[in-house]
Amino acid sequence: MKYTLYYCVISLSLKKSDVIISGNMNLKEKKNEEFEAVLGKFARFINSNIYKFNLQKSGLDPDDIYQEVRIKIWKLLCNEKKIENYASYIRKIVDSSVIDQLRKLRREEGAIILEKKERIAEQKRNYTENNFNIEDSKRIVGQAVESLIESRRKVVRLFLLNMNIDEISLVFDWSKDKTRNLLYRGLSDLKKKLKNKGIEYEIKR
Numbered sequence: 001m002k003y004t005l006y007y008c009v010i011s012l013s014l015k016k017s018d019v020i021i022s023g024n025m026n027l028k029e030k031k032n033e034e035f036e037a038v039l040g041k042f043a044r045f046i047n048s049n050i051y052k053f054n055l056q057k058s059g060l061d062p063d064d065i066y067q068e069v070r071i072k073i074w075k076l077l078c079n080e081k082k083i084e085n086y087a088s089y090i091r092k093i094v095d096s097s098v099i100d101q102l103r104k105l106r107r108e109e110g111a112i113i114l115e116k117k118e119r120i121a122e123q124k125r126n127y128t129e130n131n132f133n134i135e136d137s138k139r140i141v142g143q144a145v146e147s148l149i150e151s152r153r154k155v156v157r158l159f160l161l162n163m164n165i166d167e168i169s170l171v172f173d174w175s176k177d178k179t180r181n182l183l184y185r186g187l188s189d190l191k192k193k194l195k196n197k198g199i200e201y202e203i204k205r
Contacts, residue, residue, distance in 0.1 A: 035077055039070065042090055049094040060101055068097045137199065144193040152186030159183055 039046075046069055050062050072093050076083070083089050145156055158168045169179040 031077055035074055038073060038077070038086065042086060045087060046090060046094060049091055050098070053098050055098070055101075058102060059105060060098075065094070065097050065101060068101070069093050072097065140197055140199060141190075141194065144190055144197070147193060148186055148189055152182050152189060155179060155182045156186040156190060159187070 046066065047062075050065050050069075055062050055065065069090070073090070076089075076093075141160075145153060145160070148156060154172070155168055158171060163171075165176055165179050165183065168174075168183070169176050172179070174182075
């Protein structure tokens with residue numbers, strides 16, 4: 001007798017669960033059917049209201065708007081909101097979806113323009129700073145060269161104009177050994193003077 005009663009209780013609880021699951025499935029199926037019915041009836045209406053905005057000209061994809069409208073209609077049905085005039089409500093959904101996408105596009109374009117302006121401004125700053133540094137360095141190097149003793153100064157000047165030892169020797173009618181000796185001593189003095197001014201100047205020989 002006890003076993004029979006236990007079996008009946010289990011049977012009743014299983015049947016109750018089946019009813020709940022079945023009820024949920026029926027509700028979901030009903031919502032899906034209602035959703036498909038609304039889309040089937042208003043698909044052409046939705047597309048015509050989307051395409052009237054000529055979205056391609058603004059860089060928007062009409063299919064993206066259509067998908068957003070589908071999502072909003074689905075949420076609307078799930079919330080069981082009572083709609084008296086579907087056409088009017090769907091038109092509002094389309095309009096709001098288009099406006100949202102246009103606003104998003106403008107924000108993105110604004111961000112891109114702002115970033116572009118910032119990059120241009122940064123490039124100008126870097127260009128100005130680099131030019132200033134180059135001109136400033138030239139001035140300091142020039143002053144350091146002028147402070148060398150005359151014999152070394154003359155050789156270093158020509159060397160900095162990309163003349164080699166052979167060419168400098170011909171200009172001053174000096175031996176190559178004398179020219180080389182004056183050049184190396186002059187470059188060594190120049191490097192020390194620049195280092196004292198806080199400039200590490202690499203001189204290619």
